Amino acid sequence: MALLPLAVLALWLPDLDLPLGNSDDGRLVAFSGLHARNFWEMGPVESRLGARVDPYVRPEFDVAPRTDPPVEAVTYAHHPPLKEFLSIGSAGLLGENLPALRVPIFLLGAATLMFMASLLRACDLRWGPIMLAVGAMACTGFFYVYGRLGVSFSLLVASAASVAWLLKSERPSRTALLGTGVLAALAAMQSWIALAGLGLLAVWLFASHLQRSSDSRSGSARPLSAAWGRVRDGWSPALTAFTVGAAVGATITAAWMLYATGFTELSEQVGVRVGNQVTSGEQSIRFTFGEFLSRQWRFATEELLVPPWLRLLLIPALLAGSIDRRTRVPTAITLTVAAALTFGVQQGAWIHRLWNFPWLVPVTIGLAALLDGVRRKLPGCVRGAATVAAGAVLAITMFAVATGSTRDRYITNPAHLGEALEQVAISPEVARAELTWTGPGLPAPRWVSYYLDTPVWELDESRLEEIDDSDIVVVRASRVPDFFPADALTDPLASIGDFHVISAASLSQ
Numbered sequence: 001m002a003l004l005p006l007a008v009l010a011l012w013l014p015d016l017d018l019p020l021g022n023s024d025d026g027r028l029v030a031f032s033g034l035h036a037r038n039f040w041e042m043g044p045v046e047s048r049l050g051a052r053v054d055p056y057v058r059p060e061f062d063v064a065p066r067t068d069p070p071v072e073a074v075t076y077a078h079h080p081p082l083k084e085f086l087s088i089g090s091a092g093l094l095g096e097n098l099p100a101l102r103v104p105i106f107l108l109g110a111a112t113l114m115f116m117a118s119l120l121r122a123c124d125l126r127w128g129p130i131m132l133a134v135g136a137m138a139c140t141g142f143f144y145v146y147g148r149l150g151v152s153f154s155l156l157v158a159s160a161a162s163v164a165w166l167l168k169s170e171r172p173s174r175t176a177l178l179g180t181g182v183l184a185a186l187a188a189m190q191s192w193i194a195l196a197g198l199g200l201l202a203v204w205l206f207a208s209h210l211q212r213s214s215d216s217r218s219g220s221a222r223p224l225s226a227a228w229g230r231v232r233d234g235w236s237p238a239l240t241a242f243t244v245g246a247a248v249g250a251t252i253t254a255a256w257m258l259y260a261t262g263f264t265e266l267s268e269q270v271g272v273r274v275g276n277q278v279t280s281g282e283q284s285i286r287f288t289f290g291e292f293l294s295r296q297w298r299f300a301t302e303e304l305l306v307p308p309w310l311r312l313l314l315i316p317a318l319l320a321g322s323i324d325r326r327t328r329v330p331t332a333i334t335l336t337v338a339a340a341l342t343f344g345v346q347q348g349a350w351i352h353r354l355w356n357f358p359w360l361v362p363v364t365i366g367l368a369a370l371l372d373g374v375r376r377k378l379p380g381c382v383r384g385a386a387t388v389a390a391g392a393v394l395a396i397t398m399f400a401v402a403t404g405s406t407r408d409r410y411i412t413n414p415a416h417l418g419e420a421l422e423q424v425a426i427s428p429e430v431a432r433a434e435l436t437w438t439g440p441g442l443p444a445p446r447w448v449s450y451y452l453d454t455p456v457w458e459l460d461e462s463r464l465e466e467i468d469d470s471d472i473v474v475v476r477a478s479r480v481p482d483f484f485p486a487d488a489l490t491d492p493l494a495s496i497g498d499f500h501v502i503s504a505a506s507l508s509q
Helices: 003-015 024-042 082-094 098-122 127-138 141-149 154-166 174-188 192-217 227-234 237-260 263-273 289-301 308-323 328-344 346-351 353-377 380-403 405-424 428-432 446-452 461-466
Strands: 277-280 283-286 436-438 456-458 472-476 494-496 499-503
Touching: 003 098, 003 127, 003 141, 003 380, 024 082, 024 098, 024 141, 024 405, 024 446, 082 098, 098 127, 098 141, 098 154, 098 353, 127 141, 127 353, 127 380, 141 353, 141 380, 141 405, 154 174, 154 192, 154 237, 154 328, 174 192, 174 237, 192 227, 192 237, 192 328, 237 263, 263 346, 277 346, 289 346, 289 353, 308 328, 308 353, 328 346, 328 353, 346 353, 380 405, 405 446, 405 472, 405 494, 405 499, 436 446
Parallel strands: 436 456, 436 472
Antiparallel strands: 277 283, 472 499, 494 499
């Protein structure tokens, strides 16, 4: 089983120093880089414990170019902080470079496969179905692209596995209890869905122990009708360790976010995310639920994010996981938090493909249950051939994802922008530039601030008078604005693929 995480790491390792481009990888890792850089340059207090992202100015604050932004406009703390803390620590040890930012999240992503295998084994599934199900998870485009980013569900799965193993022991060791608490604390610091999932895992622990206490008494005269009696019978040392760990992690998360951002901004962000209005530049649209569903399915069917064979197995897998008594609880918990993220905060899911990534967990659990059921029904002489055939399909899929159009679209092509910015980062033109402008099709360009160390604004025709000839402009050749001169891209500072970096003086010729 250890070979699968190692194989995934082998596929990811060449991208340790992949330039940051116009992709989720580029945007998220660039933010981590800015957090880490500001922490070590400003210190813990001025950087708000690493929440500052200077010189990037968040566009929602409508700060005018060439003015000093308020601290709130250069601070970002809308998510639990574990990924940023890992980046800060790794940059402190390995220096300010891209491998330092990616090493911890690559390791965490690969470990997710081990966590999933451990959870499935604790559910008493056999190793053959487990390896095939976890292999199916690993070879999806979703995992190849987003599993490496250090966000979402890794530690939620680890915590679920820890709980499942604790439930198999009458008297867990102190080491097991300590490990459970530590995992719960880290999970509470990783993502919102992990925080939500921890609450459901605590309910699982409580209900299981309550049932075990009821069975052990079987006919005892003492009734369980009193609420306190049920709490006492359902509580356990395992639940204490788990709850304390989750509380510690949640407290650290809340303290960091409130210290860096404040309650008002966080509540406003929640209001935006749960709505159905999306704003881009000066345009704003409201989407219907039907349009939302259509867009989510389009996300899932792009390239090999969800391979065609897995699309056919989605419903059967979820049904199998929900029906099988061994997997129905972890399936229900992970399906609940995945659905809550997608349907509860629709504005975020409309924008980010990443928000559908957690669906991979209940699907994988269900797929393992489905394969385990199929295995029991197959004649012994057929099982080996079927396993080899399934393994071949997974290997072919992984090869296609890692070398084909899925990688090109989500990893390689967007990184061309980072290559161009790396070329000009030490140029005299950038040294003179006060700020950078971006053209259409370049959302949340945090990578500009990471590479060029300048603020960045979106360029439209109404802002031409605000541009100085010394400024830098980043534009896509496929989406050149109509108001650009015809020869604006003829002499770029750097040009790779669709991305051009030019001097603003080119617009005034």
